[in-house]
Amino acid sequence: MEEDIGSWYLPFEMRCGTDLTAKVTLSNETIINIIVHQLLGSDIPNNAYISGSTEWSDGTRSDAIYIPKMK
Numbered sequence: 616m617e618e619d620i621g622s623w624y625l626p627f628e629m630r631c632g633t634d635l636t637a638k639v640t641l642s643n644e645t646i647i648n649i650i651v652h653q654l655l656g657s658d659i660p661n662n663a664y665i666s667g668s669t670e671w672s673d674g675t676r677s678d679a680i681y682i683p684k685m686k
Contacts, residue, residue, distance in 0.1 A: 634678065641679040642666040651681060 640646055648661050667680040 634676075637678055638669070647681060650679075 641650075644662060647664055647666060651659055651664050663684055664681040665684050667682040669677045669680050671677070
């Protein structure tokens, strides 16, 4: 059965340019682990980093900030 692409729906807040999709994806634990292992090496334990606040005091924003989890 062929699916009509015109019937797909993307919520307004998830549209391109809102960065919400990127924020949700980049704050996923699995994605964080993949990125941390690629950047810092596979000897870093899983879930050692968490997503931090991406808004700075001067009003600018980052796409993602990963900070070490405090034990």
